Amino acid sequence: NAGVTQTPKFQVLKTGQSMTLQCAQDMNHEYMSWYRQDPGMGLRLIHYSVGAGITDQGEVPNGYNVSRSTTEDFPLRLLSAAPSQTSVYFCARLDLDGLAEYTGELFFGEGSRLTVL
């Protein structure tokens, strides 16, 4: 699983419900990120974190919150789910290859398929 564990794998929500997608990595990597994958749209970055206590927005942050209280965990929260958030969500960690410019590759979890009715 590339050292990235996502739970749950599947979830169905009703509009307005809240939930948290969990992401954990076991290799003490600093950089973690959340993407959503939609047909014809590729992967779009939601939020990312370069270390504990540090988070930042990606391309499509609206409707999502994140926190990074520890290096290991990077949960993604939907406060009030909407049908437009029906998607497959991927958490990823970055391998820093010794350079400061984050040129390393991303390693992805297996994904969480979310359906909002």
Add this chain to the structure above:
Amino acid sequence: AQSVAQPEDQVNVAEGNPLTVKCTYSVSGNPYLFWYVQYPNRGLQFLLKYITGDNLVKGSYGFEAEFNKSQTSFHLKKPSALVSDSALYFCAVKRNTDKLIFGTGTRLQVFP
């Protein structure tokens, strides 16, 4: 702004034939370019990357890609396709510490 385009939604090729999956990019300065593969119901897996140096980059599973600065392209290639290569392929680009931007993906179908 950075962007990456994969002009083909799907590429079909017969097993044993060479394959090419196209990718073009737009970024100011020197790009970092990546290819990922996604098998059904799985996360993306890293195939190869270009950071600097030799324009021809070799990666996993016999894949390679050629960086062409004048044409701003980074096409993925393999000399002899396998049925097991059938998957969704994503090109991605970034510059320095900027975030990684993915293309929309190309589905490769290899027929026996």
